[in-house]
Amino acid sequence: MARLGSGIPLVARGREISRLRAALDEAAVGKAGAVLLAGDAGVGKTRLVDELAASAHPALVLTGRCLDVGETGLPYLPFTEALGQVREAGLLDLTTRPALGRLLPELALPATPPPDTGRDVPGLPTHLVGHRPEQDIGQLQLFDAVHGLLVDLAADRPVLLVLEDLHWADTSTRYLLSFLVSRLRAQKLLVVCTYRSDDLHRSHPLRPWLGELLRLPPVQRLDLAPLSAIDARSFVSALADDLADDVKLEIAERSDGNPFFAEELIAVAAGGSGVPWTLAEVLLARIERLGPRSRQAVRVAAVNGRKVAHDLLRAVVGMDDFALDEALREAVQHHVLLVDREEVYTFRHALLREAVYEDLLPGERVRLHSQYAAAYRDRPDRGSAAALAHHSYQSHDLSRALEASVRAAQEAQATGAPAEALRHLETALKLWHAVPEPPEGLTERLLLRRASWAAGTAGHPERAIAFARGAAQLADPADPEDAAETWRRYAQALHVLDGNDDETTAAIEQAWKLVESRPASQARAWVLAVWAASLRGRRIYREARERAELAVADGRASGTDAAVADALATLGLLDEPEGEVAKAREHLLGAVGCAVRAGAVSTELRARYFLGIHHYDLGELERSRRVFDEGVTRAEATGLAWSSYGVEVRVLQVLTRYYTGDWDGARAAAEPPEALVSSTLSARVAAAATHLSVSRGEFDEAERRIGELRSDWHRDLQIALLTGGTGAELALWRGQPELAVSRVADTIAWARQEVGEWQLAGIRLAALGVAGYADLAVRCRRRRDAAGEAAAVEAGVELASYARKTAELGVPRTGVLGPEGVAWLARCAGEEARLTGEPGVEAWTAAVDAFGFGSVYEQAVCRWRLAEALLTADRRDEAVPVLEAADEVAERVGAKPLLEAVHRVARRGRVGLHGGVVRDTVDPLTPRERSVLELVALGRTNREVGEELFISEKTVSVHVTRIMAKLGATRRAEAVAIAFDRGLLDPR
DSSP states (O other): OEEOTTSOEEOSOHHHHHHHHHHHHHHHTTOOEEEEEEEOTTSSHHHHHHHHHHTOTTSEEEEEEOOOTTTOOOTTHHHHHHHHHHHHTTOOOTTTOGGGGGTSGGGOOOOOOOOOTTTTTTOOOOSTTOOOOOOOHHHHHHHHHHHHHHHHHHHHSOEEEEEEOGGGOOHHHHHHHHHHHTTOSSSSEEEEEEEEGGGOOTTOTHHHHHHHHTTSTTEEEEEEOOOOHHHHHHHHHHHOTTSOHHHHHHHHHHTTTOHHHHHHHHHHHHTTOOOOSSHHHHHHHHHHTSOHHHHHHHHHHHHHOSEEEHHHHHHHHOOOHHHHHHHHHHHHHTTSEEEOTTOEEEESSHHHHHHHHHHSOHHHHHHHHHHHHHHHTTOOSTTHHHHHHHHHHHTTOHHHHHHHHHHHHHHHHHHTOHHHHHHHHHHHHHHHTTOSSOOTTOOHHHHHHHHHHHHHHTTOHHHHHHHHHHHHHTOOTTSHHHHHHHHHHHHHHHHTSTTOHHHHHHHHHHHHHHHTTSOOOHHHHHHHHHHHHHHHHTTOHHHHHHHHHHHHHHHHHHTOHHHHHHHHHHHHHHHGGGTOHHHHHHHHHHHHHHHHHHTOHHHHHHHHHHHHHHHHHTTOHHHHHHHHHHHHHHHHHTTOTTSHHHHHHHHHHHHHHHHTTOHHHHHHHTOOTTOOOOSHHHHHHHHHHHHHHHHTTOHHHHHHHHHHHGGGTTTOHHHHHHHHHHHHHHHHHTTOHHHHHHHHHHHHHHHHHSOSOOHHHHHHHHHHHHHHHHHHHHHHHHTTOHHHHHHHHHHHHHHHHHHHHHHHHOOTTTSSOHHHHHHHHHHHHHHHHHHTTOOOHHHHHHHHHHGGGTOHHHHHHHHHHHHHHHHHTTOHHHHHHHHHHHHHHHHHHTOHHHHHHHHHHHHHTTOOGGGOOOOOOOSSSOHHHHHHHHHHHTTOOHHHHHHHHTSOHHHHHHHHHHHHHHHTOSSHHHHHHHHHHTTOSOOO
């Protein structure tokens, strides 16, 4: 039996505490994890984590507790508490992570100017990955800063982060916790979270969130069940040796295995009272033992919530300092309240506070809430506005509740908590028509606009549209600039979701009508910039160019640099399809520079993304890679590594490094192979990383990851296109052509359901599908299965025809196929030659040349196939340098499957690579005889052996006769058996 620091025994929890300590031990050696500790109220969750924390040395222990949203308006409260402990330990440096100042505003560095409130913050991509929800820059930066801080702390020692009472967690806290847990890798970090399982009703927001979290491999759930009857008796006996046995037995039975309930029953019984029946009676019995003033202080404290500051309680309770001190001292001595160094009083258990609050009369509650509202009115503390809104609402002072809700929304937005800002704004909107005189300067239209923005940044695009639509309907034409901003915001909200083109067009045109005849202004510049991007997305290029050029002119005249950057990026995207390469580059570089000057980070990342794509489309892979490397560096430096465009540049960084042969760099960019697939963003990075797993021969890992990502196809077309292709390649390397062609067909069928620029991926998929059919045709020829061969050839030819037709469409963004598309089409032609049984030397030579724009691995694959074709055409001398070039690349990048394939061809063609000769230790067999015998051992016929070794069937027969003679065998099977017995054949 273990005891906690409080002296309360920890009975029958050996299994649970052992699991927690084992998880901490794993974290200490670099295997990060998270434990979700679930149990009923009072079952002992806090005692268990306290025991873990007490024995966690030398780990750094950080704790935080969620409070009921009615008790506090502070988003991220548990993280704020934990951060305060880091500060007290002298381990907090805000100069390196200034975004943490959002959680500790009293230490925040001077604020930087906010980004231009135009198209920059929402980030509405119109590129090939489709539209994405708006991202809140402040929230992403905060998340990145908290994650970085914990990683830094865990570098020196293990870190135990305990977050209690998640059933009360605000939305932003849940988002931040998801962000952290989904990025648990090899840090020395353990996150332990507790929550009440009995509080999770069907519609509780924690239920679906827990389901998502428990999908992650490092996360485990630990259920803390009530004590058994025997354990409950042991618990009661340990606490109450002086009670009669029959009383202890009754207490154990009444407690239902709940340690907290049992403890309270013991306290009542020890006081000489009878044992009450309900938990509420038990808890109130403890309160009744207090004196009148102490009872009053406790009741007043309960109205504020689980915690209350001393000065706040003094302002409400109506006692002098001496009387209040005496009252609170008694409550602390009777274990009703706990007090910390900052004179904040906390109820020992949330159930105790709930029982006291529920026992108040309705009128008493209203009166006390009103007194708290008056006390909060002039308090400057962070969270006071939300508390004022709560108490005003509970005391039916709706006017003050409305005003305070608006202030609370502003505070939440400044903290980087858009979900909480939205909650406060929705409260304000509900109160709007119930308040006769709203605050001066506040309108319903303004509230709706702010709510739309908050909903968009919190990831609720449908609600953002609804609020924006309501604001637009209330727009006042007498104030054209403001009305145009409202309609522009509506158009942006609509643009996030597909299928709203007509409504988006109507909204942005209405915004333009309001400012068309007015001089240059910020509103006018942004209307034009958003309109230009929308028109380009709908492929109305001429009008898009006109609007973008006007936006640049207006933005420069009005000093709206972010709008200028946005419009320049659009112009760059319009230039390239028209063949204006130099102008496209100039505009995109200008967009980057302008966005940097404006501090418009999202627009900057968008411009860098398209600049990298520009180089990529032209086949300038090295330049493209450098641009994406710089983009990732900027995203990380600004705390936006996991924003929409932060992930886009990272995905392309992985792919360009992979294509250019920097596979170690690609792996580092993609994070370790055990990276978690926790969201659409991280899933796209993981999808890109499957290229590495497949090409390096990590087949089991690749199969697992590709299978996991199949469930994400509906969320992102690019995940389907990436993993559909790598899944087909994996099946080809594993000798499963049927599976390869099935995966290609599945992916193409899926892509056809979507609207997007997937033609290039379609050509690549078709080429891999033709390769699969070619493998099937070769297999059927060896088996003399004419019908099977004919079916494979017919299907492969049809797929090759599909690739050519797809290529004729070009790529919509640029209007041309580009070097990569041309290369994959050439690869498809080579596979088609192999499909029909032709050597295809010319086709494979063209494919090798086509991939010469910098895609070193794909070029090496084509060289492998070209060497096969040359050997088949009896052009052995030409095949040698081709094989050597493929071998060098495969060896350098670590492409094991390709390396083995190249060596297999060299061995069968009797080619000595890199100046060597084909040697073997087999005696008395020659190297050629050994090659023949190896294939005979695999069950090949003479004809099949000849096809694989590029010799005639008659020559094979001669070799087999010689082998049998040398080994003293009379049959082929006997020769194979003798060779195995003599160690002349590898058993593998």
